[in-house]
Amino acid sequence: MCGVGLIDQRRKLVFGLSERYRFHSQDQTSTKYVYNTYMPETLTGRLNFRLSPEQEQALRRAAALTGQSLSGFVLSAAVDHAHDLLARANRIELSEAAFRRFVAALDEPGEAAPELVRLARRKSRIPAH
Secondary structure, three states, X not given: OOOHHHHHXXXXXXXXXXXXXXXXXXXXXXXXXXXXXXXXXXXXXXXXXXXXHHHHHHXXXXXXXHOOOHHHHHHHHHHHHHHHHHHHHOOOOOOHHHHHHHHHHHHOOOOOOHHHHHHHHOOOOOXXX
16 A cells, blocks of 8 residues: 555546545554546546625635545536436336336237338348258
């Protein structure tokens, strides 16, 4: 395991190091750091926004608590929140009664589409072995 001094040096060089990924053993003698795997030079997008002095101060203090830069903290928090929202948007939640109706509808025999029936009856273009 790396010494604390070496980790502090690496911390200054590596973009995206987060204290939330800091884990201590029970005897508090070892620390494990997880680094972001992307390189900063690949980041080409840019966002600009205005905020109140109170909002900026809160963000700066929170970033300092996690050991991240202000930009890194805001980016990671925004991306985490975006992923949570997208995951919820892609999930369907049904009541028990609605779920039973949904499953029953899936179990119902469907009507064959005439075009698919015609294609299924047609001789295959792939030669059989």
